[in-house]
Amino acid sequence: MLEVLSNSDKQWLQEINIDEPRLKLLAKESTWLKLLHYRKRYFFSRDKSDADSASFFLSSDGKYSPEKELLATLLAFNPKSSLRVKWPTEGLRADFGGTESHPAQCAFPMRYIYFVEDLGIPIPKVDCPDFQKWIKDYRASAISLVFAAPYFGSPASIFGHTFLRVHTSRSNQEKSEDLLSYAVSFEAFKGGDSSSLMIIKGLTGFYPGMFYQYPYYMKVSNYTDIDSRDLWEYELNLDQSEVKRVLAHLWEVSRANFNYYFFDENCSYHILALLEAAKPSWNLRSRFSIDAIPLDTLKAVLSQENAVRKTVVRPSLLRILRDRMTLLSDEERGQFYRWKSNPQEISQFSPPTLSPHLVDAMIDWQKYQAVSSGKKLDEVAGQIPVKLLSLRAKTKGTSADPQEILGRSGLALDPPESAHPSRKFGLFLHHTDVDNRFIGKLRVAVHDILDEERGYLNYSELTVMQLAGSYGLKTKKFRLEELVPARVMNLRPFDRIQKGLAWKVGGGVFRTENFESCKESCLIGEFRGGGGIAFELIPQRLLFFSMANAAFQATGRFVRSVRLGAGPEVGVFVKPLSFWRIFGTFDWLQYVPRFEASPVGEKTLNVGHSFQLEGLTSGTFAGQSEIRIQKQWFSSKGLVRRNFSVGFTRHF
Amino acid sequence: MRIKGILVAVFSLFVLSTASFAASTGDAGCGLGSVIFQKNSKLSQSLALTTNSTFLNQLFGITSGTSNCAAKGLVKNDAELKYYAEANLPSLKVDVARGSGESLVALAQIMGCSKDRVAHFSATAQSRFESLFPNDQITAADFVTQAEHELSGVCQSNGA
Numbered sequence: 088m089l090e091v092l093s094n095s096d097k098q099w100l101q102e103i104n105i106d107e108p109r110l111k112l113l114a115k116e117s118t119w120l121k122l123l124h125y126r127k128r129y130f131f132s133r134d135k136s137d138a139d140s141a142s143f144f145l146s147s148d149g150k151y152s153p154e155k156e157l158l159a160t161l162l163a164f165n166p167k168s169s170l171r172v173k174w175p176t177e178g179l180r181a182d183f184g185g186t187e188s189h190p191a192q193c194a195f196p197m198r199y200i201y202f203v204e205d206l207g208i209p210i211p212k213v214d215c216p217d218f219q220k221w222i223k224d225y226r227a228s229a230i231s232l233v234f235a236a237p238y239f240g241s242p243a244s245i246f247g248h249t250f251l252r253v254h255t256s257r258s259n260q261e262k263s264e265d266l267l268s269y270a271v272s273f274e275a276f277k278g279g280d281s282s283s284l285m286i287i288k289g290l291t292g293f294y295p296g297m298f299y300q301y302p303y304y305m306k307v308s309n310y311t312d313i314d315s316r317d318l319w320e321y322e323l324n325l326d327q328s329e330v331k332r333v334l335a336h337l338w339e340v341s342r343a344n345f346n347y348y349f350f351d352e353n354c355s356y357h358i359l360a361l362l363e364a365a366k367p368s369w370n371l372r373s374r375f376s377i378d379a380i381p382l383d384t385l386k387a388v389l390s391q392e393n394a395v396r397k398t399v400v401r402p403s404l405l406r407i408l409r410d411r412m413t414l415l416s417d418e419e420r421g422q423f424y425r426w427k428s429n430p431q432e433i434s435q436f437s438p439p440t441l442s443p444h445l446v447d448a449m450i451d452w453q454k455y456q457a458v459s460s461g462k463k464l465d466e467v468a469g470q471i472p473v474k475l476l477s478l479r480a481k482t483k484g485t486s487a488d489p490q491e492i493l494g495r496s497g498l499a500l501d502p503p504e505s506a507h508p509s510r511k512f513g514l515f516l517h518h519t520d521v522d523n524r525f526i527g528k529l530r531v532a533v534h535d536i537l538d539e540e541r542g543y544l545n546y547s548e549l550t551v552m553q554l555a556g557s558y559g560l561k562t563k564k565f566r567l568e569e570l571v572p573a574r575v576m577n578l579r580p581f582d583r584i585q586k587g588l589a590w591k592v593g594g595g596v597f598r599t600e601n602f603e604s605c606k607e608s609c610l611i612g613e614f615r616g617g618g619g620i621a622f623e624l625i626p627q628r629l630l631f632f633s634m635a636n637a638a639f640q641a642t643g644r645f646v647r648s649v650r651l652g653a654g655p656e657v658g659v660f661v662k663p664l665s666f667w668r669i670f671g672t673f674d675w676l677q678y679v680p681r682f683e684a685s686p687v688g689e690k691t692l693n694v695g696h697s698f699q700l701e702g703l704t705s706g707t708f709a710g711q712s713e714i715r716i717q718k719q720w721f722s723s724k725g726l727v728r729r730n731f732s733v734g735f736t737r738h739f
Numbered sequence: 740m741r742i743k744g745i746l747v748a749v750f751s752l753f754v755l756s757t758a759s760f761a762a763s764t765g766d767a768g769c770g771l772g773s774v775i776f777q778k779n780s781k782l783s784q785s786l787a788l789t790t791n792s793t794f795l796n797q798l799f800g801i802t803s804g805t806s807n808c809a810a811k812g813l814v815k816n817d818a819e820l821k822y823y824a825e826a827n828l829p830s831l832k833v834d835v836a837r838g839s840g841e842s843l844v845a846l847a848q849i850m851g852c853s854k855d856r857v858a859h860f861s862a863t864a865q866s867r868f869e870s871l872f873p874n875d876q877i878t879a880a881d882f883v884t885q886a887e888h889e890l891s892g893v894c895q896s897n898g899a
Contacts, residue, residue, distance in 0.1 A: 183811055221813070257848065258816075261854070263848070264848045266842065266845040267848060267849070301812075302826070304823065304845065308827065308830065312829075312830070341812070450837075464771055465828075465879070467828070467829050468829040469875040469876060469877075470829075471832055471833060473869075476832060476868065477869060480865050485839060486837040486839050486840070
């Protein structure tokens with residue numbers, strides 16, 4: 088392919104010792120492919136770059152051919168080349184750049200570093216005043232990988248989020264306060280679309296994603312205040328030249344969009360590109376060809392040798408409030424709850440008689456209310472009354488430092504990386520009234536209430552893609568037992584600080600014997616949701632809940648076999664020992680419409696046990712058993728069906 | 740499809756930037772004040788799947804854009820106090836009342852205090868809470884004016 092080049096181009100390639108064989112070899116180098124965001128594809132698609140902007144490539148075929156892109160880049164990097172590159176002036180990335188045009192080396196400084204420093208290709212340097220000024224203004228000294236804890240309030244946040252924090256210095260060389268450093272995050276721009284459109288587009292790659300930069304205080308107030316999520320910062324072991332590489336690659340990717348796909352090409356996946364540019368020996372993205380769960384990408388980074396220098400956790404606003412509450416006496420706590428219901432009583436108190444901790448707790452509560460109020464930024468501060476704050480300003484005593492009281496509330500504070508692996512499979516022996524079966528179950532993500540809860544939200548379930556198949560010992564046939572695309576449950580304990588709803592929602596296809604028309608068994612599609620209340624009687628160990636559920640069921644075979652059911656549910660979670668968990672539920676569904684031969688209602692008792700057997704191998708084994716007793720009754724006679732299963736599960 | 744997406748985006752960007760300028764009076768602020776501080780869990784956004792924050796999405800064009808206050812993702816030096824106050828007023832109000840807190844320490848740094856002057860700055864700010872926040876209608880711009888008036892010289896006084 089080099090024969091068609093001009094003489095000057097051929098001469099340039101000779102000067103830098105690049106011939107066709109070397110070009111072909113270098114085009115396959117993993118670091119080159121990583122810088123191009125190239126990815127191996129499976130299923131109906133050829134290998135290509137994740138970048139979806141022409142501005143990311145110097146060759147018109149750059150997205151599909153790393154070789155052509157390599158050649159185009161090498162030629163463009165010739166200091167004698169007249170090629171000038173501009174920032175995109177239209178579309179979404181026009182926000183970042185200006186109207187400057189520069190030599191190719193200045194648009195792709197990380198590629199330049201790679202060629203010259205990593206590969207030793209002797210390309211003379213060209214002056215890049217804009218890039219140099221930007222790096223200089225950044226005054227970057229270190230980089231942390233930040234993990235925002237999962238948040239069940241929004242599907243987008245349910246797996247958590249990762250981004251980078253660039254530590255900076257001030258112009259006088261003093262280290263910047265953390266809040267004044269910068270966050271670098273990959274996010275999707277969804278314009279003014281409605282909520283329903285967002286789901287479809289987010290899943291199918293219709294939103295352009297890009298690398299944003301924010302002053303860190305924006306991210307802190309967004310996550311710890313508004314969302315009330317903990318932030319975990321992992322300061323990475325990168326030296327100055329590696330920090331520069333991250334910024335050089337950030338400069339490159341800031342000219343491009345990358346279509347956002349919620350499951351695989353999401354925030355946590357793309358941020359790894361910046362770290363791989365810094366550390367060519369780190370293979371991060373290649374592990375995430377199917378899906379990229381933020382927690383897993385975090386673990387991938389932490390598993391690199393000597394990756395982390397220091398870990399810091401920034402507590403959420405509600406966690407700080409709960410920790411502060413432990414500093415109050417019983418009387419002060421009573422006072423807090425009285426104020427909480429009657430904020431106007433503030434005027435009755437005067438400073439000398441008050442403890443600063445009490446006023447601080449009230450302030451945290453008011454701040455939480457203010458940031459949750461959905462008002463414009465301009466108006467939020469006004470929601471925290473000066474009356475209350477003046478009182479504090481006149482009260483003697485120092486406020487407790489959130490870091491010093493961290494953990495006092497007893498609320499679990501396990502580091503995210505201690506969480507069990509995302510996937511799970513299980514093998515069970517299942518006994519029914521009709522047959523005995525072997526069941527194999529596989530779950531792609533992530534957690535259920537019988538799993539070890541360290542690093543996850545207590546009393547929660549987040550199931551994505553669970554599949555179960557079975558083999559009947561009597562019938563000698565395989566069949567599908569269940570297929571659950573998604574199911575979420577959050578049995579948040581009710582307390583006076585956060586009066587929350589316990590809820591669950593989800594659906595899938597299940598094997599059942601409870602449609603009269605089923606001979607032995609049939610598959611029904613079910614979508615179920617419920618809401619109610621949960622009370623934690625012994626912290627981490629005993630929880631009761633009660634809910635009202637509605638379920639919609641249908642079998643494919645008979646179009647008119649569709650029914651709607653509703654009814655109450657009660658349940659208990661108990662952990663008698665650290666490795667033994669029990670979850671029992673009893674629910675009752677009444678169905679409409681009432682067909683003559685169909686059940687009018689159904690009562691189900693379900694009790695599951697898990698025994699965690701850690702330490703046997705690097706994964707987590709659990710002995711898991713489940714007893715399920717189901718009763719259904721018809722208008723004329725009752726019919727009881729019983730199932731029992733026992734088996735092993737393992738996370739991997 | 741893509742063109743439509745780009746058009747929607749560019750239109751939104753246009754609307755956002757004009758809206759932010761329309762909201763300010765006199766000395767144009769950084770336009771952050773008109774952004775809605777919105778929790779993820781609001782029912783209307785409950786099905787948002789694509790980003791982790793609808794709040795931050797509205798900042799597009801203001802944070803990384805070539806606006807008054809930021810260029811290439813970095814806040815411009817002369818806009819630093821304005822930008823910070825607009826984004827942090829709730830935390831600042833609280834920290835000044837307490838005489839401590841990260842937001843107040845960051846303010847001290849922005850206003851030129853070296854580390855050893857921060858405690859003095861914080862205590863002074865607390866003692867001047869009522870001048871800095873006389874009422875609940877104080878805007879970020881008001882606060883910046885007051886802060887410059889009340890706190891500018893504090894870092895330098897008593898030498899160092």
